[in-house]
Amino acid sequence: MNHPPRRISLEDWDQRYAELVDAGLHEPAYGGPLRRHAESGDRRLTRLQLDNSAAALQLWNFLLTEEQRLRQAREVGWQILGTVKDLGTIPVMAYALRRVVAFYPDGAWWLPCLMEDQTRVLQTADSLGIDDSFCPVRAMLGAFANQAHFPLPDLLTCSVGATCDDVSALAQRLERMGHPILWWEVPHRRQPEPGEPAIPLPGGFHAPACQVALVQAELTRVRDALQAWSGQPLGDRQLRAGIGAANRVRKLLGELRWLGYTSEPCPLPALEMLVAEMLAIHFCSDQPESIHVLEQLLAEVRARVTAGLGVLPKHAVRVFWVNPVADLRVMNLLEDVGGRICGTEYLFCHALDLIPEDLPPLEALARCALADPMVGPPQDRSQRICREIRRFGAQAVVISRIPGASHCGLEGLVIADMVRDRLGIPVIEIEVPPITDALEPSLRTRLEALIELQKR
Numbered sequence: 001m002n003h004p005p006r007r008i009s010l011e012d013w014d015q016r017y018a019e020l021v022d023a024g025l026h027e028p029a030y031g032g033p034l035r036r037h038a039e040s041g042d043r044r045l046t047r048l049q050l051d052n053s054a055a056a057l058q059l060w061n062f063l064l065t066e067e068q069r070l071r072q073a074r075e076v077g078w079q080i081l082g083t084v085k086d087l088g089t090i091p092v093m094a095y096a097l098r099r100v101v102a103f104y105p106d107g108a109w110w111l112p113c114l115m116e117d118q119t120r121v122l123q124t125a126d127s128l129g130i131d132d133s134f135c136p137v138r139a140m141l142g143a144f145a146n147q148a149h150f151p152l153p154d155l156l157t158c159s160v161g162a163t164c165d166d167v168s169a170l171a172q173r174l175e176r177m178g179h180p181i182l183w184w185e186v187p188h189r190r191q192p193e194p195g196e197p198a199i200p201l202p203g204g205f206h207a208p209a210c211q212v213a214l215v216q217a218e219l220t221r222v223r224d225a226l227q228a229w230s231g232q233p234l235g236d237r238q239l240r241a242g243i244g245a246a247n248r249v250r251k252l253l254g255e256l257r258w259l260g261y262t263s264e265p266c267p268l269p270a271l272e273m274l275v276a277e278m279l280a281i282h283f284c285s286d287q288p289e290s291i292h293v294l295e296q297l298l299a300e301v302r303a304r305v306t307a308g309l310g311v312l313p314k315h316a317v318r319v320f321w322v323n324p325v326a327d328l329r330v331m332n333l334l335e336d337v338g339g340r341i342c343g344t345e346y347l348f349c350h351a352l353d354l355i356p357e358d359l360p361p362l363e364a365l366a367r368c369a370l371a372d373p374m375v376g377p378p379q380d381r382s383q384r385i386c387r388e389i390r391r392f393g394a395q396a397v398v399i400s401r402i403p404g405a406s407h408c409g410l411e412g413l414v415i416a417d418m419v420r421d422r423l424g425i426p427v428i429e430i431e432v433p434p435i436t437d438a439l440e441p442s443l444r445t446r447l448e449a450l451i452e453l454q455k456r
């Protein structure tokens, strides 16, 4: 760490990359200057402030070469599994198989932001009848239709039951477009009745034993289908190894989040922390490499913390962030106005919880699937958010609404009320579309007001 940690522009990264190369930077095959991603379409990079470490360079290069990685997998004959609306369950099973790669097609929702809408995936979705009354996940439909991004998966899975209307409608449309889907069900999680057998879930919730058994049966059906599809055994031995590897990712993220969100000064920007957290969902299509990328990032953060160095001034206001942003630029904006992230709930906190290793593997995965904050009542999600706010010591909360999202019409109000009642800290709700440039002055003002309120 011979350069003080800083957030720098893409232009500054040109110079920084040349210096790192001169100093003997060792890069993986997907490495290279960040500039090339902007030149080949990811134009939003030119508007972002990025961490200046070699570890962050590797993180961004890993993220932005995922489509390439999937195409290479196809070229060498690997099987490709698309796991729709599955934030971290089926990929754990899929990565226990050899020569199989699983990815999350819903991740296309960041394409309109990263490519500043040149892809026209949203317009394609419009033309297919899925307009902006749906959340930006409709970009996935455009990406399937224009086939200009990820290769078409050999098999698609999608969870149903306690699923938002957006994904439910989109997945049905995908199937009608000729992409067969292996559906599996997760019921709406309910409180166990008095006297009813209850099972603890990762993350602190409980579910009735019959619901855990139902999801376990569904995952058994998926397991059988994956065995038949891949021609490989996927028994308890393989699944235990898969769970162990997924937990390695989750442990690394656990320490990274703790150091990143509690150390003073802030050791890693919000944007890189967001990208790192996302690796938990499907390992960015390469599980061993995602472990390596996270190890590098964690080493950088540990070194910064030990040296007392950070990327933001000391005592930035500590903000807990709820929901992922459709425009990555907004994570910069929070820091520009004097805030920093101290805890997050990006809709996939269950993919960060450790998977129990002392249970039959499919039961352990069933418990994790039922721990998804989106399959239970918003009060449960709000309680978990309150616990996490206390744990990380946040001073304020931003609830970032997702335009058109059916899951969160009123959920933000439930969360905000509970946070104010229980913790007495300020909460604001903002709406973040895929490109916020036109809204930036008003978003800035609202975030500034929150930060000023806490500074007094």
Ligand code: SF4
Binding pocket: 135, 136, 137, 164, 165, 166, 167, 347, 374, 402, 404, 405, 406, 407, 408
């Ligand atoms: S953001 Fe909400 S509405 Fe959109 S896909 Fe995710 S859970 Fe569904």
